Amino acid sequence: MEGGQLGLKRFEGELIDIETPRWAAVAPRPIPARLGTVYVVDGKRRMESRVFIEDGDGAAGMGGFGAYVVGAVELCPHGTRPATLREVRAQRLLAHAPGLRVDPCLLSPRDPHTGRLQYAPVVADSAEPLAPLHKLQQVMLAAEQELSHGLASRVPFDEEDDREALTALTIQDGTLRSQNLGGAVVGCVKTMQTQYLPPDRAGLLTDLKPGERTPILHMRYENNRITRFIWYVRLCEAAFYQHPMSGVMRLEMYAPEEPDFLPPIVRTVANVSGPLLCRLASQPYKDPRAPQNLIPTAALEHAMTRAMGSADLVTRRLRAHIARELGVAS
Numbered sequence: 038m039e040g041g042q043l044g045l046k047r048f049e050g051e052l053i054d055i056e057t058p059r060w061a062a063v064a065p066r067p068i069p070a071r072l073g074t075v076y077v078v079d080g081k082r083r084m085e086s087r088v089f090i091e092d093g094d095g096a097a098g099m100g101g102f103g104a105y106v107v108g109a110v111e112l113c114p115h116g117t118r119p120a121t122l123r124e125v126r127a128q129r130l131l132a133h134a135p136g137l138r139v140d141p142c143l144l145s146p147r148d149p150h151t152g153r154l155q156y157a158p159v160v161a162d163s164a165e166p167l168a169p170l171h172k173l174q175q176v177m178l179a180a181e182q183e184l185s186h187g188l189a190s191r192v193p194f195d196e197e198d199d200r201e202a203l204t205a206l207t208i209q210d211g212t213l214r215s216q217n218l219g220g221a222v223v224g225c226v227k228t229m230q231t232q233y234l235p236p237d238r239a240g241l242l243t244d245l246k247p248g249e250r251t252p253i254l255h256m257r258y259e260n261n262r263i264t265r266f267i268w269y270v271r272l273c274e275a276a277f278y279q280h281p282m283s284g285v286m287r288l289e290m291y292a293p294e295e296p297d298f299l300p301p302i303v304r305t306v307a308n309v310s311g312p313l314l315c316r317l318a319s320q321p322y323k324d325p326r327a328p329q330n331l332i333p334t335a336a337l338e339h340a341m342t343r344a345m346g347s348a349d350l351v352t353r354r355l356r357a358h359i360a361r362e363l364g365v366a367s
Contacts, residue, residue, distance in 0.1 A: 045229060045230060045231055045232035046230060046231045046232065047231070047232060048231050048232060048234075048258065049258065050233075050257050050258030051256070051258070052233065052234070052254045052255070052256055053254065053255040053256075053257075053296045054252065054254065054255075055253055055254060055255040055266065055296050056252045056253040056254075056299060056307075057252050059252070060238055060241060060251075060252060061241070061252075062241065062245055062246070062249040062250070062251070063249060063250050063251065063252060063307075064248075064249060065248040065250070065308070065309075065311035065312045066308035066309060066312075067309075067312070068114045068115065068309045068312060068313060069203070069305065069309070070115075071203065071204055072114055072204060072205075072206060072305075072309065073113065073114075073115075073204055073205070074111060074112075074113065074114075074204070074205045074206075075111075075112050075113075075114045075205075075206050075207075075208060075313065076109045076110065076111055076112075076185070076188045076189070076205070076206070076207045076208065077109065077110040077112070077207075077208045077210070077317075077331060077333035077334055077337060078107070078108070078109045078181060078184055078188070078207055078208070078209050078210070079107070079108065079181070079210040079334055079337050079338065079341070080105060080106065080107040080108075080180065080181040080341075081105065081106050081107075081177075081341040081342065081345070082103060082104065082105040082106075082173050082177045083103065083104050083105070083345055083348065084101050084102075084103045084169070084170050084173060085101075085102045085103055085104055085348065085351050085355060086101065086102045086352060086355045086356075087099070087100070087101045087169070088100045088101065088102065088359070090133055090134070090137055090139065092137045092138040092139065094138060096136050096137050096138070097137075098133060098134025098136065098137050098164050099134050099164065099166050099168070099169060100131060100132060100133035100134065100137070100139070100161075100169055101131070101132050101133075101169030101170060101173065102129070102130075102131055102142075102156055102355055103129065103130055103131075103132060103170070104127065104129045104130075104345045104346075104351075105127075105128055105130075105173060105176065105177035105180070106125060106126060106127045106128070106341040106344045106345055107124070107125075107126055107177065107180045107181045107184050107341075108122065108123070108124055108125035108126065108184075108337055108340060108341055108344070109122075109123045109124045109125075109184060109188060109207075109337070110122060110123070110333035110334075110336060110337050111123045114206075114309070114316075120333060122336075122337070122340050124184055124188075125337075125340050125341060125344050126180065126184075127341075127344040127345055128157075128176075129154060129155060129156045129157070130156055130157050130158070130159045130173065130176060131156040131157065131158050131159065132160075132161045132168070132169035132170075132172040132173055133158060133159070133160065133161060134160075134161055134164040134168065134169075135160055135161065135162075135163070135164060136164075137160075139158040140158065141155065141156065141157055141158060142155070142156040142158075142358070143155050143156075144156075144354050144355070144358050152346070154351065154354060154355075159172055159176065160172075162175075178214050178215060179215065181209070182214070182215050182216075182218060183218070185207045185209050185218075185220060185222045186207070186218035186219060186220030186222055187218075187220070188205060188207050188220070189205050189206060189207040189220035189221040189222050190202070190203050190204050190205045190206070190220065190221045190302065191219050191220065191221070192219060192220065192290075192291070192300055192302050192303065193300055193302070194293045194298065194300060202301075202302070202305075203221055203302045203305045203306065205221070206221050206223065206306060206309075207221065207222045207223070208223055208225060208314075208317075208331070209222050209225065210224075210225060210227075210331075210334050211224060211225070211226065211227075212224050212226050212289065213265065213289055213290070213291060217291035221290075221302055221306060222290065222291070223288050223289070223290050223306055223310065224288065224289045225286055225287075225288055225314070225329070225331070226286065226287040227286060227329035227330065228329075229282065229285075229287065233254075233256065233267065233287075242271075242281075242282050242285050243275075243281035243282055245270070245271035245285065246271060246274075247271050247272060247273050247274060247284075247311075247315055248271070248312050248315050249270070249271055249311060250268050250269060250270040250271075250307060250311050251268050251269045252268065253266050253267070253303065253304065253307050254266070254267050254268065255292055255296035256289075256292070257294075257296075264291075264293065264294050264296075265289040265290065265291065265292050266289065266290045266291070266292045266299070266307075267288065267289045268287075268288055268310075269285055269286065269287050269288070270285070270286055270288060270310050270311045270314060271284055271285050271286075271311075272284050272285070272286060272314055272315055272318040272328040272329065273315070273318060273328045284328055284329075286329055288307070288310055290303050290306065317331040317333060318331060318332070319331060319335060323335075
């Protein structure tokens with residue numbers, strides 16, 4: 038807070054009206070019947086142990102045993118079938134500094150019911166101490182992107198592209214990263230750290246009613262290297278003790294570099310985002326991060342934590358493995 042006001046970073050990029058020059062609230066639209074499936078995708082990573090590695094050739098450097106999970110909740114936007122967990126994939130890796138010869142690491146338990154831990158070696162981008170953690174994050178985000186786009190309908194970025202209409206939508210927790218893989222993926226940014234709108238437009242955010250959204254904008258930033266379609270939607274009314282923008286979420290989709298075409302699928306996603314997210318929003322008595330932390334996201338977080346296993350048990354097994362390798366008593 039700065040001077041009693043919400044302190045946000047200024048946006049240094051470019052915003053262009055791509056949907057309409059009229060800056061006013063857009064009413065929610067009914068969810069089309071052809072949109073049969075919505076996926077909520079998220080990822081979770083955990084650095085399980087940092088290590089100093091010496092290989093057989095005498096080279097040495099930092100490394101880290103890490104785990105990550107990506108997964109999805111599949112649901113029907115019309116409520117005709119129950120939501121189900123899908124594609125909860127747990128992987129483990131041993132990220133290490135460049136120039137080291139590292140073999141896959143397999144930890145077999147004494148009790149076969151506790152499962153095996155297999156860490157695949159992955160080369161980090163540098164020898165810096167935090168490089169293994171950054172590599173773990175990078176690999177997790179790549180897997181999250183692959184899953185998100187693989188489940189969703191394709192988005193045409195050309196007026197002559199006649200690919201399928203919106204039948205499957207992926208909601209991804211957080212801002213969109215990496216490159217566009219072509220899917221109908223919408224990123225839900227739960228916290229506001231940057232004020233993208235100019236002062237004469239920011240006031241609309243506090244006036245939005247639940248389910249309403251702003252018009253779609255074409256955003257270009259980071260030296261023109263990244264472009265997105267963005268809009269804001271309100272999930273619920275702000276309580277009297279909350280900031281007026283509480284309950285507002287920024288949504289984004291991939292955009293072409295030139296702001297001369299708004300794919301119909303993007304407009305469809307924006308139109309249904311209000312009623313869909315209002316239905317999936319959490320409640321304060323269940324989740325302190327409500328309403329932005331969606332109900333499927335919370336369920337997925339619990340499933341991903343279970344998939345990675347007990348952190349304490351994994352730590353003990355890693356220490357026992359290292360002790361055996363060094364020939365010392367654990």
